[in-house]
Amino acid sequence: MTTTTMPALDDNDAHALEARRLGIHTQQEMLVFMRTDCPVCRSEGLSARSQVRIKSAKQEIIATLYPVSADFLGIHDVGLSEAAWRGLEVADGDTLTVRHAESAESLGKVRHRIYGHRLDREAFGQIMSDIVAGRFSDVHLAAFVTACASVPLDERETTDLTRVMVDVGERLSWPGSPIVDKHSVGGLPGNRTTPIVVAIVASHGLIMPKTSSRAITSPAGTADTMETMAPVNLDLAAIRRVVEQESGCIVWGGSVRLSPADDILIRIERALEIDTEGQLIASVLSKKIAAGATHLVLDIPVGPTAKVRSNEAAMALSGRLVEVGNTFGLSTRVSISDGRQPIGRGIGPALEARDVLAVLQGISGAPLDLRDRACTLAGVLLELGGRARSGEGKGVAEQTIADGRAWAKFQRICEAQGGMRVPGVSSHRHPLVASQSGIVADIDNRKLSKLAKLAGAPEAKAAGVEMHVRLGDAVTQSEPLCTVHAESKGELQYALDYAALYDEIFQVEPS
């Protein structure tokens, strides 16, 4: 009921500014930096941590503003974090317009959930759309994640959330069926079964278009490990070509936007170290459904320092996973396994790749636990996919390794992905030794991961930890328990400092 006689400004007028790439790495967080005396900051009433809407010729993003009173930026510049730079698809000096961003409408739904009300599919859909569009700040994301943990997601909410997480991303479809997939509920260093599983099942003609993640907080993701053996940054067309040709692939999932909301929520869940059943189910299943899977095997390692800490918790989780999976026509089988210690010997991209290669090549001395676990999982898929009779899948898988078919298939997959590579070797090493003789009574997976990361993994591909002992092994004083690998002296030293501080990584008890 008010009118004004003055004309409205249009976007190309007073709000036009120039893009500047600042090279600031923030993970997915969109940050912009503008001078405090920038005319747009003043006229838009922008202040520290304002949410702003930025438009380039091609794209529009929502970002958090930090005003700057210094001259590394010009008065008409908009400094962009790498994520914002990518999101806007600009070149240096391109014109941008900046405006106040209205807060995301779905925040009302988040508040609704905070106040204890259940959300319906539409509400989850609005929230996921806003999250994927970058309209949620960390504060908003953390509130959503926490609200869904404080009053846990019920069955219907879990299903609805899963569905909308699929809907906001891309969805792959493959000719024919079954399409098999595999997921490990994380937390266990060195658990690098995926390349072996893909090689085995693809040898039998099962289609397994596996997209994997890079490490976020762990010393290596499957994509990091695979990358030491072959290129993994394939676009959708290249993935299709590899799968058509070889039935399987092991690529990085980052270039296909499968359940993009999941990538954002996972970062928050990890920062909070909370991982509730409902959110875990939505996270895992949305990725698999979006990837076009029809049959799924889930590996749930159980142990005191693994993600799932008891058999009861694993059983409850697997029951719900199977049930929600069914809703989407995804036939899911769960494999609960021993998660008390790392799998294989290596922790870190190249060290884990060496284990994978040793298993596939059938080298004597290859880590038997890794081979056994990979064959168990591949066996489930062979049975699910009708390539082995019930109870015979694992045997068929073992045979596929023994007769060299899996190794041959793996090499062809690597070639199809762009050419096989030889994993690098570390330049700096130092053992951690037993301070007394006895039996290895406990191994702390979390501290081992931390040690591998401090040594440089996953950025330094050859860095990490090489295990020499397993639970129950007898060791004598001064015998090496593991070797720390690094690519620089400083990183090696830093990892060793940490080991000296936390000498409870290995518990050796007098026998």
Add this chain to the structure above:
Amino acid sequence: MTTTTMPALDDNDAHALEARRLGIHTQQEMLVFMRTDCPVCRSEGLSARSQVRIKSAKQEIIATLYPVSADFLGIHDVGLSEAAWRGLEVADGDTLTVRHAESAESLGKVRHRIYGHRLDREAFGQIMSDIVAGRFSDVHLAAFVTACASVPLDERETTDLTRVMVDVGERLSWPGSPIVDKHSVGGLPGNRTTPIVVAIVASHGLIMPKTSSRAITSPAGTADTMETMAPVNLDLAAIRRVVEQESGCIVWGGSVRLSPADDILIRIERALEIDTEGQLIASVLSKKIAAGATHLVLDIPVGPTAKVRSNEAAMALSGRLVEVGNTFGLSTRVSISDGRQPIGRGIGPALEARDVLAVLQGISGAPLDLRDRACTLAGVLLELGGRARSGEGKGVAEQTIADGRAWAKFQRICEAQGGMRVPGVSSHRHPLVASQSGIVADIDNRKLSKLAKLAGAPEAKAAGVEMHVRLGDAVTQSEPLCTVHAESKGELQYALDYAALYDEIFQVEPS
């Protein structure tokens, strides 16, 4: 049970870097920027959004790291946001050491609360200490706030939280009693009673050492308004001097660290627009207890666009406020008032100051609603403080304005704070007019606040909105409903754009 033969690095060795002030404004958020190729980033395994512990010669802080692959920083530089710069108390080029920060131990307690368990006083104490020390990221803060809203704080938790919020900050004490204080539960534009209340009660010798806040999301805080009439950035010694001399003061609370956790939590609560009873009580009372108050009047405006939206909610809130206040020996009286429309005529620092001055000076045409409300609140304090008999406080307050004592006291307080000032006047103005004749049926407080902010308030002191009508007024077509004031043409335009977009700020209904 591991040993290493290599010597540990010490802080002055490989981790020494140089401080660089980047002039980045983040509110209280501590950010640091380091080159991706900085040797410390590599050796410490630091990556985007790592929490780091930074040490200067004087201070130690926890900050969030953004790695930078650009040359506005040197390879040995640590670029600091303004908050981090202040926290470290450094000069450009000073030596800093940077290390990985272990995550705050009290995050375990936050997770405990997320999973639905109640926290005890010790747990709240650990959380508040970590929050004040800057060990919580936004994600952690939002999780804490959300967890305490999803499963609301009970009586005991509210009391415990209030107590530890007091404990982690400074605490003022004043000779003698009563020490009176006043708080308005926010959400009502122009509700600037504080300077008037202080002037009245101080005229009667009651001690009222009032610390006020600056605007965070509103167009003006009391400190912003007061600053247009006198300096408000006083340190503790200066505050004591003013209060000793004049019995009262109206200063900015930012230079005395009263309940510093509150300042941090409030930012998160505002970003989420959640404000639960328990957190509101802890927030309000912790500030007042820390300020040394013994008697408190609370103004709770009730209206559809005010913070408290119903009389029932106001009654429930005031019951708990009084009860928890009693636990701390704080005698609290609540005044529930009409919050359906702004108080006074001005919205914005200088415009509100003009209203305050008009009331104190007894100018004809001074806003009666502001005078009435200020006298009600001052009256309660005069009664609580034994300066008026029960039921007579408001009359005494009115008399104190009428006979000029309040105005004289206010001028003396301004002089004692550093000298009286004259509020500025805007250079650009434009009216919003009624598009039809009728009765003013509704006024949206939130949209009015937004309008005032877009016009430049509170940074532009003279900017804001001047109201010409109140609820129930008859207006004719094209009659001005309010005038937008700005200090620049761009800001005026931007506010008018907003008004044109949201024409439901005023509802004029045909009579």
